[in-house]
Amino acid sequence: MLIVMTIDHLDHAGPIYHFTYEPLGYASAAEGFVLISGVVAGIVYTRHAERGELGKRLRRRLATLWAHHAVVVGGLFAYRWIWPDQRPAGGIEAALAAAVGGLILVNQQPPLDILPIYLVMVAFLPVVLGALRAGRAPWLLVASAGAWIVAQAPYVREIALPTLVIPVAGWRIVGHPNQFDLLAWQLLFVAGVWAGWRWHRGLPLPLRPASGRWWASAAAVAVVLMLVRHGVGLPELPLERPIVGRANLGPLRLVNIALLVWLLAQVVGRRPGLLRSPWVELLGRHALVVFVWHVGLQLFLRPWYLEAAGRWGIGARAVILVVALASLTVPAWAREHLRGRRRQRANPA
Secondary structure, eight states: OHHHHHHHHHSTTSTTHHHHSSTTSSOOHHHHHHHHHHHHHHHHHHHHHHTTOHHHHHHHHHHHHHHHHHHHHHHHHHHHHHOGGGSOTTHHHHHHHHHHHHHTTOBOOTTSSHHHHHHHHHHTHHHHHHHHHTTOHHHHHHHHHHHHHHHTSTTHHHHHSOOEEEEETTEEEEEBOOSSOHHHHHHHHHHHHHHHHHHHHTOOOTTOOOOHHHHHHHHHHHHHHHHHHHTSSSOOOOTTSGGGOTTTTOHHHHHHHHHHHHHHHHHHHHOTTTTOOHHHHHHHHTHHHHHHHHHHIIIIIHHHHHHHHHHHTHHHHHHHHHHHHHHTHHHHHHHHHHHHHHHHHHSOO
């Protein structure tokens, strides 16, 4: 998911972006990122809960998430310091106020959107895991689905996510709502936690191998949604429509995501090693630091990327994207190396 996100954010609205952003229908890398994060959290924190370490581990994780978010905030401020034309109205003081708003999680404009919403979801893990361990999984899923239904009301977002203005020592800290509606997007995370919890407990998931008839039906619907998304042979359904909206995780978008997850699970179930890649697994093990790195690329590489693309065309775009994707290895390898050295110090031969 981080690979696709890097391409999309560097080549935003460019020719390559049109092939990588939602290529399979109404489903983007962001949805996959949240869903997989939920699965991993369900596996890892169920284990910690069984050992009686949930509170300690969660406090450490929340501090880590905020620290990485602070790095992103600092990077955005540095970007605006270097390029004055990218500063908000009000100049460097407004940029500094926006950074303070980012640190206290009230300013969630991109790229300050993913980590805050993830932080809130992780903070609610004790409630989610508590319900699962108490045998209340059906009620948990119903409550999560209910919150998603509430988010579909057109007026809810305006009420739940107002633009805040917080006066602090003569400053006006302007808070901006997250482009991802928490009431809607929590459904993906909760579903992922439920799946990870069941996997850790050795319980079956509704992803067992299906007959060819089910395969064909699911694939046919997925193909139709893909064609509608891109307006190929069928009337295009614009992303502004609430039924496929990204902010509210519209109903048809949710159906599309569920179909793609089910089809992918069917493929992986039959060919377990088909999609395995040591490089992708390395990036996944260190997703947080790789995410921060990708934001840095988005901020500091994109100006030169656009300049090179304007001069030399799509060839320059492709070369720079390959180099940018290869560079994702740097923070992942550094974190892996650091962990290895810590283990050696903790367990000397």
